[in-house]
Amino acid sequence: MKYILNETPIKTTNNFRINNITVDLDIKETDFNDYSFSTTKDLDIKTEIKSDFNSKIGLERDKYLYVDITPKKRIDDLLIINYTFDSKNYLTSHININLDYDLNTIICFRGTGFLNFKLTVTSKENINSNISVVNLTSDQSTGLVSIENSVNTNSNIVTNYIDLRGKLRISNYYSELNSEKASSSFNTIYIGNKDERLDMNYYTKNNNKYTVSNMLFQGALLDNSYKSLKGTIDFIEGSSKSKGEENENCILLSENSKSRSLPMLLCHEEDVMGAHGMSSGKIDSQKLFYLMSKGISEEEAKRLIIKANFKIVLDNVLDENIKAEIEEIIDERIK
Amino acid sequence: MKTRIDNIDNNIYNIKTTEEYEKTEIGLTKEVIERISKEKEEPKWVLDIRLKALEFYNKLELPNWGPDLSEINLDDITTYIKPKNKMVDKWEDVPEDIKNVFDKLGIPEAEKKSLGGVGAQYDSEMVYHKVQDELKEKGVIYTNFDTAIKEYPELVKEYFTKAVPINDHKFIAMHYALFSGGSFVYVPKGVVLNDPLQSYFRLNSPGAGQFEHTLIIVEEGASLQFIEGCSAPGYNELNLHAGCVELFVKDNAFLRFSTIENWSKNMMNLNTKKAFVGTRGKIEWIMGSFGSKVSMLYPMTILNGDYAKCEFTNISFAGFGQNLDSGLKVIHNGKYNSTAINSKSISKDGGICTFRSNIWVKSNASKSKLNVSCESLMLDSKSKSDTIPVDFIENDDIEYAHEAKIGKISDDTIFYLMSRGISEEEAIKLIVRGFAEPISKAFPIEYAVEMNRLIDLELEGTIG
Numbered sequence: 001m002k003y004i005l006n007e008t009p010i011k012t013t014n015n016f017r018i019n020n021i022t023v024d025l026d027i028k029e030t031d032f033n034d035y036s037f038s039t040t041k042d043l044d045i046k047t048e049i050k051s052d053f054n055s056k057i058g059l060e061r062d063k064y065l066y067v068d069i070t071p072k073k074r075i076d077d078l079l080i081i082n083y084t085f086d087s088k089n090y091l092t093s094h095i096n097i098n099l100d101y102d103l104n105t106i107i108c109f110r111g112t113g114f115l116n117f118k119l120t121v122t123s124k125e126n127i128n129s130n131i132s133v134v135n136l137t138s139d140q141s142t143g144l145v146s147i148e149n150s151v152n153t154n155s156n157i158v159t160n161y162i163d164l165r166g167k168l169r170i171s172n173y174y175s176e177l178n179s180e181k182a183s184s185s186f187n188t189i190y191i192g193n194k195d196e197r198l199d200m201n202y203y204t205k206n207n208n209k210y211t212v213s214n215m216l217f218q219g220a221l222l223d224n225s226y227k228s229l230k231g232t233i234d235f236i237e238g239s240s241k242s243k244g245e246e247n248e249n250c251i252l253l254s255e256n257s258k259s260r261s262l263p264m265l266l267c268h269e270e271d272v273m274g275a276h277g278m279s280s281g282k283i284d285s286q287k288l289f290y291l292m293s294k295g296i297s298e299e300e301a302k303r304l305i306i307k308a309n310f311k312i313v314l315d316n317v318l319d320e321n322i323k324a325e326i327e328e329i330i331d332e333r334i335k
Numbered sequence: 336m337k338t339r340i341d342n343i344d345n346n347i348y349n350i351k352t353t354e355e356y357e358k359t360e361i362g363l364t365k366e367v368i369e370r371i372s373k374e375k376e377e378p379k380w381v382l383d384i385r386l387k388a389l390e391f392y393n394k395l396e397l398p399n400w401g402p403d404l405s406e407i408n409l410d411d412i413t414t415y416i417k418p419k420n421k422m423v424d425k426w427e428d429v430p431e432d433i434k435n436v437f438d439k440l441g442i443p444e445a446e447k448k449s450l451g452g453v454g455a456q457y458d459s460e461m462v463y464h465k466v467q468d469e470l471k472e473k474g475v476i477y478t479n480f481d482t483a484i485k486e487y488p489e490l491v492k493e494y495f496t497k498a499v500p501i502n503d504h505k506f507i508a509m510h511y512a513l514f515s516g517g518s519f520v521y522v523p524k525g526v527v528l529n530d531p532l533q534s535y536f537r538l539n540s541p542g543a544g545q546f547e548h549t550l551i552i553v554e555e556g557a558s559l560q561f562i563e564g565c566s567a568p569g570y571n572e573l574n575l576h577a578g579c580v581e582l583f584v585k586d587n588a589f590l591r592f593s594t595i596e597n598w599s600k601n602m603m604n605l606n607t608k609k610a611f612v613g614t615r616g617k618i619e620w621i622m623g624s625f626g627s628k629v630s631m632l633y634p635m636t637i638l639n640g641d642y643a644k645c646e647f648t649n650i651s652f653a654g655f656g657q658n659l660d661s662g663l664k665v666i667h668n669g670k671y672n673s674t675a676i677n678s679k680s681i682s683k684d685g686g687i688c689t690f691r692s693n694i695w696v697k698s699n700a701s702k703s704k705l706n707v708s709c710e711s712l713m714l715d716s717k718s719k720s721d722t723i724p725v726d727f728i729e730n731d732d733i734e735y736a737h738e739a740k741i742g743k744i745s746d747d748t749i750f751y752l753m754s755r756g757i758s759e760e761e762a763i764k765l766i767v768r769g770f771a772e773p774i775s776k777a778f779p780i781e782y783a784v785e786m787n788r789l790i791d792l793e794l795e796g797t798i799g
Binding site for chain 1: 398728
């Protein structure tokens with residue numbers, strides 16, 4: 001069945017087909033007996049099967065696994081949530097985190113299959129939280145990942161999305177900075193290999209005064225891979241003294257890889273500072289020359305430069321084992 | 336606390352005259368098109384293009400993005416207006432009323448001082464066209480488009496509709512169905528024009544449309560600077576401008592295409608411009624947009640040869656009731672192509688400025704370089720400023736950098752200037768002129784002065 005997904009907040013010319021993505025998907029019902037779900041902490045996590053799934057990506061489903069996390073006190077240890085499923089699986093799940101207290105979380109996906117995941121995070125005042133969504137599913141997987149957050153006064157939510165494998169990957173980020181001095185950062189790493197197709201639609205809305213939004217996208221495209229990245233910072237009227245910045249760095253490692261970008265800056269407020277920067281193309285030849293002059297092979301030098309770019313994001317992933325797992329996949333993918 | 340005083344609209348562009356016309360047509364139908372074509376005594380191949388375009392117009396949908404265009408009702412728009420006189424090449428022969436308007440706009444004076452040729456269009460027809468004898472001797476052709484169809488049919492046939500196809504979008508189909516007037520320029524191989532040519536388009540009638548077609552061919556190694564000026568007096572009825580510019584810049588040739596657009600605030604400006612640039616050729620677009628109620632304008636450049644270059648310099652100023660949606664499209668289709676884009680916008684009093692760019696670096700365009708910079712200045716929070724750039728990169732061996740900034744006038748800077756005895760209003764004007772300076776510098780001096788005057792006029796009454 002054909003679906004039109006990931007619509008941009010504002011439409012632009014149709015020539016480059018960036019306003020949305022049309023995909024042909026054959027989706028089966030989630031088999032709730034055939035995947036594993038585990039957490040490292042007992043946080044009074046409630047799970048139930050619910051219906052009426054929808055996300056900003058635009059794909060609605062009937063039945064899904066709903067997970068509610070509402071910590072009752074400040075949690076110092078990291079919460080790790082693992083999903084593992086196999087090729088028969090079609091998994092639709094929604095994790096809802098209510099941040100009344102600080103909490104750092106990593107959500108990991110492993111296995112092969114069709115993943116349709118949504119994360120919603122709502123913070124109260126004065127919250128600091130770091131959340132990573134790490135998609136480690138195989139290159140035969142399809143992944144639809146939607147992340148939404150709503151940030152309250154004086155709170156800061158850092159979200160990291162690591163998107164390394166999968167033949168079709170559609171992701172969406174929607175952040176609303178609703179109260180004064182709310183801030184959010186969204187950092188992502190993506191790699192495209194073979195014929196993989198990536199569609200990313202990331203949006204931050206500065207809704208109030210003194211809000212700060214940051215988005216950083218670090219990517220590498222190899223072989224025949226193709227990515228379309230839409231990043232929007234929206235300053236609403238009344239968001240005075242707010243700041244917003246988005247930066248993209250996409251390295252093309254093959255002459256057949258293709259990169260589409262739409263870094264939007266929407267502004268309805270006079271007293272704000274908004275900026276976006278984007279660079280695309282091959283690896284900086286001077287950096288490459290420097291490393292090669294130190295006796296490092298071209299291949300290794302390229303890998304080092306890309307990994308250095310990725311490190312800025314990777315350092316936000318708070319578990320060393322998962323970080324090592326990610327690095328191993330990065331090494332394997334940018335050979 | 337700022338207080339707002341209504342915009343002062345007493346500038347020279349607002350001169351109104353009451354003309355008597357020889358012929359007018361309303362709406363867009365097969366019959367209207369046939370009558371226009373007959374009036375112009377056109378060959379059949381031109382009428383065929385018009386009728387084909389009408390078919391596309393009826394089939395094509397309005398764009399599903401950008402400003403709202405639903406207000407346009409072609410049944411109410413005067414699609415063809417012919418002034419009583421024929422086109423002439425002496426100012427003395429231009430009818431008094433029309434001459435007065437162009438005199439006040441400074442066109443004859445500019446011609447004497449700094450131009451190699453001048454064309455002046457009043458409503459649907461060119462009323463004056465003149466090129467220096469010296470340029471004529473070198474083989475330069477500068478005439479109105481209708482004359483070119485009759486006198487240089489082979490040349491026109493070779494290039495007309497080849498840059499902008501008749502089915503490109505709904506409004507270009509409308510243009511090809513109704514086109515009238517415009518300029519035709521042919522610069523032969525190796526000929527370098529030191530003085531610019533200028534065409535001035537004036538839309539005088541309330542509720543009218545202007546559909547001029549400009550076709551410029553700059554042959555190998557030739558060089559041309561072309562200036563386009565547009566203005567209209569303000570009326571309550573909606574006016575429509577759907578012009579088309581087709582530019583062919585051959586190998587090693589150079590074209591600077593400058594536009595100062597100051598249409599009245601009741602104008603829907605839906606212009607289409609496209610340029611093909613050959614090996615080592617270069618095009619420079621310089622645009623200043625101040626007028627129009629709604630503007631949708633995205634000049635397109637196709638760099639078709641190796642080492643071809645494009646420079647795009649643009650400033651938009653949107654005030655009360657204005658929605659200026661502009662930008663550019665560039666395709667890199669050769670090796671070592673380079674593009675530099677510098678776009679600035681200023682919005683105030685609820686004005687909306689949108690910058691859109693479409694950049695496509697094709698897989699064969701290795702060693703390409705692109706640099707995109709857009710800056711927006713917001714003078715209040717009723718206004719809007721959006722930056723919507725699309726980049727499509729198909730080659731790994733390129734260098735591409737894109738940056739955009741949105742900001743306000745710093746209170747510290749205003750305070751500093753005021754502490755030096757400058758009034759708040761003058762301080763703002765100084766800062767805005769400074770913001771626009773890199774763009775105004777690109778215009779010939781007379782136009783840079785004119786642009787600064789327009790900025791001052793637009794800022795009149797901002798502070799109270």
